Amino acid sequence: MVILGKTKIKDALDAHPELKKLLLTLSPKFEKLNNKLIFNTVGRWATFNDVARMGDLSVCVILHKLNEATGSVAELERVFPECINAVPPPPEMEKPEWVNSVRQLIVLDVRSRDDFFFTDIMRQLGALKPDSALKVINSFYPAPLIGMLKEEGYEFYSETVSPDEINLFALYRDKNEDPDKNWQERKESFEDFDVRKSQEDPFGAIIKKAQDTLPGTGFKLVQKFEPIPLINMLLPLDFEYETVKKDFFEYHIYFYKKANVPEESQVASGDKIPVVIQAATPVVLPIVLHLLKS
Numbered sequence: 001m002v003i004l005g006k007t008k009i010k011d012a013l014d015a016h017p018e019l020k021k022l023l024l025t026l027s028p029k030f031e032k033l034n035n036k037l038i039f040n041t042v043g044r045w046a047t048f049n050d051v052a053r054m055g056d057l058s059v060c061v062i063l064h065k066l067n068e069a070t071g072s073v074a075e076l077e078r079v080f081p082e083c084i085n086a087v088p089p090p091p092e093m094e095k096p097e098w099v100n101s102v103r104q105l106i107v108l109d110v111r112s113r114d115d116f117f118f119t120d121i122m123r124q125l126g127a128l129k130p131d132s133a134l135k136v137i138n139s140f141y142p143a144p145l146i147g148m149l150k151e152e153g154y155e156f157y158s159e160t161v162s163p164d165e166i167n168l169f170a171l172y173r174d175k176n177e178d179p180d181k182n183w184q185e186r187k188e189s190f191e192d193f194d195v196r197k198s199q200e201d202p203f204g205a206i207i208k209k210a211q212d213t214l215p216g217t218g219f220k221l222v223q224k225f226e227p228i229p230l231i232n233m234l235l236p237l238d239f240e241y242e243t244v245k246k247d248f249f250e251y252h253i254y255f256y257k258k259a260n261v262p263e264e265s266q267v268a269s270g271d272k273i274p275v276v277i278q279a280a281t282p283v284v285l286p287i288v289l290h291l292l293k294s
Contacts, residue, residue: 027055045147053141104132216259
């Protein structure tokens with residue numbers, strides 16, 4: 001497989017996972033990619049052209065190093081002879097009128113953050129009201145976020161103020177489309193919740209995590225086994241799930257909290273608790289009841 005500028009990171013690393021370490025050494029700006037969640041998010045939407053912009057690198061330098069490691073340099077030079085030592089410029093965009101005319105502009109500056117701020121951005125986007133927009137200030141070209149906005153149908157605009165300040169504006173989107181549709185396509189952006197090394201029974205912590213999960217979002221539980229009783233407990237509480245077995249003692253369970261739930265199916269305070277919760281042990285039952293009432 002020859003790696004080109006238009007190749008997505010995920011596709012390249014699926015074929016050559018050993019290239020990840022090499023990629024991280026190419027620019028100091030790639031240090032944040034050591035965060036697994038950030039890396040998975042970038043990999044899903046970003047191409048190597050995008051990576052070049054993010055790291056202020058020549059795309060050809062990146063492509064030559066990666067293809068050299070995989071023995072595909074000759075093929076690269078054959079199919080991409082016009083490769084030049086320059087970072088491809090971000091596409092020029094005409095500034096839309098709504099950037100200056102929206103009634104409310106929410107600003108989120110993530111330049112100094114090294115945590116997984118993608119979840120915060122998604123929450124802010126989900127909270128937008130009509131005639132409002134979100135402004136994200138970043139220190140590099142936000143290719144993964146732009147890819148997500150395109151995929152989700154948002155109107156957006158990006159501008160470069162300086163090499164270390166890139167602004168991205170996203171306009172409120174009318175959510176007529178069912179947000180619960182195809183949530184599995186967004187599952188890799190869910191926050192990790194790894195309980196494999198927990199010294200205590202993690203049941204209470206998992207239930208609290210589920211309680212704190214906003215509708216239309218989710219989390220990824222990493223466990224040594226597939227927790228069927230827990231899954232059966234969360235299903236009546238408006239969750240859907242998908243289990244992926246990664247290894248003999250490593251299961252990834254993606255929990256998604258539905259945004260659109262018919263009123264008649266919602267569990268209200270005072271209603272009969274689902275049978276599966278009634279069967280919970282005496283130790284955890286008070287926790288469940290407390291969380292359901294809070």
